[in-house]
Amino acid sequence: MGRIIGLKCVRCGKIYGTELGPKAFEGCPVCAQEGQPANLSTVYDYSGLNADDLVRAFSQRPRTMWRYIEMLPADNVDEVVSLHEGCTPLMRLHKLEEEYGIGRLYIKDESRNPTGSFKDRLASCAVTRGLKTGARVITVSSTGNHGSSTAAYATRADLDCIVFTMDSVPLMMKVLMQVYGGKLVACKNGPDRWKLMAWGVREKGWYPLGNYVNPPVGSNPYGVDGYKSMALEICEDLGWKVPDVVIQPTAYGDGLYGMWKGFAEMKQLGIIDSTPRMYAAEVFGPLCNALAKGGKLEPVAAGPSVAFSIASPFGTHQALRALVDSRGGAISVSDEEILAVQERLGKHGLYAEASSCASVAAAIRLAKKGVIGKSDTVVAVITATGQRDPWVTQSRLPAVPVVEPDPDHLSDVLKTTYGFVV
Numbered sequence: 001m002g003r004i005i006g007l008k009c010v011r012c013g014k015i016y017g018t019e020l021g022p023k024a025f026e027g028c029p030v031c032a033q034e035g036q037p038a039n040l041s042t043v044y045d046y047s048g049l050n051a052d053d054l055v056r057a058f059s060q061r062p063r064t065m066w067r068y069i070e071m072l073p074a075d076n077v078d079e080v081v082s083l084h085e086g087c088t089p090l091m092r093l094h095k096l097e098e099e100y101g102i103g104r105l106y107i108k109d110e111s112r113n114p115t116g117s118f119k120d121r122l123a124s125c126a127v128t129r130g131l132k133t134g135a136r137v138i139t140v141s142s143t144g145n146h147g148s149s150t151a152a153y154a155t156r157a158d159l160d161c162i163v164f165t166m167d168s169v170p171l172m173m174k175v176l177m178q179v180y181g182g183k184l185v186a187c188k189n190g191p192d193r194w195k196l197m198a199w200g201v202r203e204k205g206w207y208p209l210g211n212y213v214n215p216p217v218g219s220n221p222y223g224v225d226g227y228k229s230m231a232l233e234i235c236e237d238l239g240w241k242v243p244d245v246v247i248q249p250t251a252y253g254d255g256l257y258g259m260w261k262g263f264a265e266m267k268q269l270g271i272i273d274s275t276p277r278m279y280a281a282e283v284f285g286p287l288c289n290a291l292a293k294g295g296k297l298e299p300v301a302a303g304p305s306v307a308f309s310i311a312s313p314f315g316t317h318q319a320l321r322a323l324v325d326s327r328g329g330a331i332s333v334s335d336e337e338i339l340a341v342q343e344r345l346g347k348h349g350l351y352a353e354a355s356s357c358a359s360v361a362a363a364i365r366l367a368k369k370g371v372i373g374k375s376d377t378v379v380a381v382i383t384a385t386g387q388r389d390p391w392v393t394q395s396r397l398p399a400v401p402v403v404e405p406d407p408d409h410l411s412d413v414l415k416t417t418y419g420f421v422v
């Protein structure tokens with residue numbers, strides 16, 4: 001088994017043992033003092049592990065993300081809080097490859113996870129860790145996916161779960177966060193949620209799954225480790241080959257950094273011999289801005305967006321670390337590009353959340369700019385199902401016509417609404 005031997009700052013590299021206690025969820029104290037709050041990340045002792053033995057063992061286990069347990073924060077499967085997350089499909093988009101001149105374009109469909117989003121990987125790992133370290137109450141602040149996933153896993157572990165959201169999130173998101181057992185409360189803005197969550201963590205000992213410091217650092221480091229499994233699955237599905245480019249819809253960079261860490265640790269273990277370039281697909285572009293300014297993170301102007309799950313004015317140091325170390329980059333895409341992709345993916349049999357579509361929209365941009373081309377294998381992560389927010393999609397679809405029980409009327413309606421001639 002891989003063993004966690006400490007936590008390392010993603011910005012300055014300082015390594016901590018257990019001395020920070022619950023403060024570890026607030027990032028590196030040294031970097032916070034410098035005004036550059038940065039997340040901590042787990043460090044594993046992989047000595048004694050052999051790449052060939054690991055790959056053989058992985059392939060013989062049940063198809064959940066816990067088949068990679070040596071690289072995840074648990075010692076044995078019996079202690080894992082699971083709803084059968086992971087092992088989501090990698091699917092090619094042949095028509096888009098042809099249209100934009102991309103060698104191989106895959107989507108990794110994370111909508112197939114138990115609660116419909118990639119957050120289940122984080123929640124499974126973090127709740128498992130929380131349970132093991134004595135947590136009684138789990139807490140998170142979320143616009144939906146993270147909250148519903150957290151509630152589902154906390155309930156699965158028989159723990160109470162307090163979820164902070166914003167009143168502006170769609171009804172379906174609120175329903176999901178409550179139906180899985182979350183005690184849901186809405187605040188007027190993001191920072192208010194973090195303030196109340198910080199009180200719960202510091203004063204009441206609640207166990208946090210997500211960020212609650214301002215400016216944000218990212219989520220619970222043990223939870224972020226769950227995203228390593230996406231990198232492992234991608235490589236396993238490609239016959240232990242490495243894609244050239246991986247694109248992740250990004251706000252605070254938990255998924256982006258976790259996946260990057262997965263690739264980097266596979267290389268460290270000798271499972272793969274290269275790593276992909278990581279790209280962040282974002283809306284308002286805090287990471288684009290930071291990369292243009294030599295790594296200086298600052299909030300950017302933000303407003304409403306159809307991609308509300310990633311519509312953040314803040315970037316994080318963990319996201320920057322993944323982009324810089326992998327020699328990747330960030331692409332800021334518009335609502336219009338996102339919704340065009342959502343419509344397009346529908347015709348590939350996939351209904352993806354608007355935020356998720358940012359990854360494919362970014363792939364199209366990279367192809368148009370010539371950054372990716374005929375020789376590249378590209379993976380765009382679809383982070384969640386579109387069933388969260390049908391209203392935004394409905395605005396681009398024709399109103400459903402009502403027909404009389406008359407074949408002539410049906411023929412007229414099909415022609416006028418859909419251009420289909422019977």
Ligand SMILES: [Zn+2]
Nearest residue numbers: 009012028031
């Ligand atoms: Zn630091």
